[in-house]
Amino acid sequence: MANTDLYEYPPELREEFEATEAIQFRDGSSATAADVWHFMTEIAPKRYPFAYTQKKYAGVRLSRDIHLPSAIKNHYLLLTMNDRITKSRENGAPVIFVQGGQSVDPYYAAGGIALRPASVGLWARGRHEGLGLNEEVVRQHKQKEKAYHAISFEACQTAGYENIQEGGLPIDMVAPFTCLRCSDISYGVEAHRHGPNKAVKLMNIDYPMRHQADKKWAVEYFAQNLRRLTNEIGKLAGRDVTDDDLSKEIRLHNEGRRLAIETAELWWSADLPPTNGVDRRSLYQMGGMEVHGDPSASLTVLRESHAYIKERVKKGIKAEGVVDKPIRLFVCGSCVFPNDFRIEEAGAIIVGQDNHWSDISTLVEEDGDPYQNLAHAILSYPYEQSVELRAAWTIEQLKKSRADGVLFLYQWGCNTQSAIARMLCDTIKRDTGIPTMIIEQHEGGSEQSEQLLNRVNAFIEML
Amino acid sequence: MSLKRNFFAGVDVGSLAAKAVILEDGKVFATGLVPSGFDSVESGLNALNLALETAGLKKEDLTYIVGTGYGRVSAPYANKAVTEITCHAKGANFLHPTVRTIIDMGGQDCKAIRIDEDGAVVDFAMNDKCAAGTGRFLEVMAGVFKVKLEDLGALSLSATELVPMSSTCTVFAESETISLVARGEKPANILNGIHHAIANRISGLFARVGITSDVFFSGGVAKNNGMKTAIEEALKVTIVKPEIDPQLIGALGAAVLARNFSKKEGLWS
Numbered sequence: 110m111a112n113t114d115l116y117e118y119p120p121e122l123r124e125e126f127e128a129t130e131a132i133q134f135r136d137g138s139s140a141t142a143a144d145v146w147h148f149m150t151e152i153a154p155k156r157y158p159f160a161y162t163q164k165k166y167a168g169v170r171l172s173r174d175i176h177l178p179s180a181i182k183n184h185y186l187l188l189t190m191n192d193r194i195t196k197s198r199e200n201g202a203p204v205i206f207v208q209g210g211q212s213v214d215p216y217y218a219a220g221g222i223a224l225r226p227a228s229v230g231l232w233a234r235g236r237h238e239g240l241g242l243n244e245e246v247v248r249q250h251k252q253k254e255k256a257y258h259a260i261s262f263e264a265c266q267t268a269g270y271e272n273i274q275e276g277g278l279p280i281d282m283v284a285p286f287t288c289l290r291c292s293d294i295s296y297g298v299e300a301h302r303h304g305p306n307k308a309v310k311l312m313n314i315d316y317p318m319r320h321q322a323d324k325k326w327a328v329e330y331f332a333q334n335l336r337r338l339t340n341e342i343g344k345l346a347g348r349d350v351t352d353d354d355l356s357k358e359i360r361l362h363n364e365g366r367r368l369a370i371e372t373a374e375l376w377w378s379a380d381l382p383p384t385n386g387v388d389r390r391s392l393y394q395m396g397g398m399e400v401h402g403d404p405s406a407s408l409t410v411l412r413e414s415h416a417y418i419k420e421r422v423k424k425g426i427k428a429e430g431v432v433d434k435p436i437r438l439f440v441c442g443s444c445v446f447p448n449d450f451r452i453e454e455a456g457a458i459i460v461g462q463d464n465h466w467s468d469i470s471t472l473v474e475e476d477g478d479p480y481q482n483l484a485h486a487i488l489s490y491p492y493e494q495s496v497e498l499r500a501a502w503t504i505e506q507l508k509k510s511r512a513d514g515v516l517f518l519y520q521w522g523c524n525t526q527s528a529i530a531r532m533l534c535d536t537i538k539r540d541t542g543i544p545t546m547i548i549e550q551h552e553g554g555s556e557q558s559e560q561l562l563n564r565v566n567a568f569i570e571m572l
Numbered sequence: 573m574s575l576k577r578n579f580f581a582g583v584d585v586g587s588l589a590a591k592a593v594i595l596e597d598g599k600v601f602a603t604g605l606v607p608s609g610f611d612s613v614e615s616g617l618n619a620l621n622l623a624l625e626t627a628g629l630k631k632e633d634l635t636y637i638v639g640t641g642y643g644r645v646s647a648p649y650a651n652k653a654v655t656e657i658t659c660h661a662k663g664a665n666f667l668h669p670t671v672r673t674i675i676d677m678g679g680q681d682c683k684a685i686r687i688d689e690d691g692a693v694v695d696f697a698m699n700d701k702c703a704a705g706t707g708r709f710l711e712v713m714a715g716v717f718k719v720k721l722e723d724l725g726a727l728s729l730s731a732t733e734l735v736p737m738s739s740t741c742t743v744f745a746e747s748e749t750i751s752l753v754a755r756g757e758k759p760a761n762i763l764n765g766i767h768h769a770i771a772n773r774i775s776g777l778f779a780r781v782g783i784t785s786d787v788f789f790s791g792g793v794a795k796n797n798g799m800k801t802a803i804e805e806a807l808k809v810t811i812v813k814p815e816i817d818p819q820l821i822g823a824l825g826a827a828v829l830a831r832n833f834s835k836k837e838g839l840w841s
Contacts, residue, residue: 567696571657
């Protein structure tokens, strides 16, 4: 049974919102602001009531910064994931499961749709309608338990695999970069090799590890892997992939990356936080062009948002619900994020994170061989380098974002980030004096446990 | 200038006990300590009412209340909520300004806290998933030996030797203890082993935050002299003798913060 006490967008906002820009999709179609408003006020509350929960700490709830159009449009794109991905796939675009924290230019260049584990989870979520918040959380837990059976109970992030194995989602290919950021990609790939659903093609994009970006052999080797990848996706999509296809895609994705960098610099320079933490994160994430399963849609929202953030920063407009001079936290580590609503209530705000920002903030050279350029950029991701290099880059982000403290979070079972956390935090502390805190998390749920939040709140009080 | 007396209260609702401290003019005026019930609001109010009754005051006489502990999220009677980590730091500093390191062992967790001369937290670490070093663990052990929780420490100190305990998992330690008893080991010697095993386990927290003298031991477990002795041996430190019940330190710190916050908010001068 769905929740009956649901959030409603104020009707008087309609006119203001409908005057904002349309979302342009990759297939040439569009959704006007009026279409978005209609979906978000009439359709989505019935299909996805969990997002309209009034529980103030629920991580999935809608942003209350209603005068920021991107907040509503981002929710629209997330809640229409199933409709849009299903339609695109029916029109011939293969869907490929990829690694978190990697760029997706080559997948789209070949006519595919690349979805990271979290996005696969969002697609799956969209196929279950009418669920209230608790029902949705129970559904997620059940899927996770199934994945523990399929992979290992020691695996941390299992999003995606269970849906692929069960055939619940029509994924056409599993093709992650095999960088070391996540031990569970190895678990998942292994599980996929032995699981019942072998019909889904598996392809590893072999990633030469650590500090290889300036080595010719490594760039050429990885470029060959990328070419192999686009050829395979092209076969699924029924088309030949040219170098020009990739060059065009790189230019498009670079625009998103540049906009995200400019938006972040604006946000970080502001005296008063121009958005809350959730909306800030969504804006930066859009620069990765993956989060909505449609780079063109992400780009239209990001372009519009950039102008709004610029205006807010110029006029000194502060986001609703955020304190004037919050404690500024930077989050390191993969897959886990502390509850923004609780953090903001405690007088702090999250100003950035290293994980996806690593690939979003890495621009790709546009002149020359697109495969070589892309390979060089991907092998340069700061997050995938040695701890010393990753720490140096993180310190740069801490200075830019004027962070007061660093929270390093990772999932229980993560064999990669757990090994890096201590050394990275010690280096940051030694070189900057900025306090750090490491938290290992092992829990689901939408609001996070008191154990975890007690540590985060005490850390904020300490700062 | 107002001659009105100002009273400040701190209420610490933990997993096993709810504590309240009322402060006036920089002195502890009254305290209250009750077992925590299912309803954390009620537990906090019970502790506060007990302290008010002891002081001969009404709730309206209090200028400001700070809630802390796991029950702080549901403390409608409090003006503000602060984590117990900050409160233990303030409480220990209030009693002993030379304290720089705190070991807090409560009902459900154990914390290593390092503080500065103002009682501000410099660094801290907590047990994550293991219940060793908590009041709940010792409660289970008291159940195994069928002795009162408060008698565990004295019994441990009467040991003639130390029986090594290989497990500090609450569940496995219970079965290991039962098998040691069956093998004829003396309860006091087993308890000595248990206390030292816990002390060694929590030493890891201090490897992360460091130890600087003076060292203070707070929380309900701090009443256990056997644990105090085991920690002193494991960490090679001397623990400061507390001036009040160490279980009240979190509530005391909350009361100190109530005084500070209310002054900052201009409620008194």
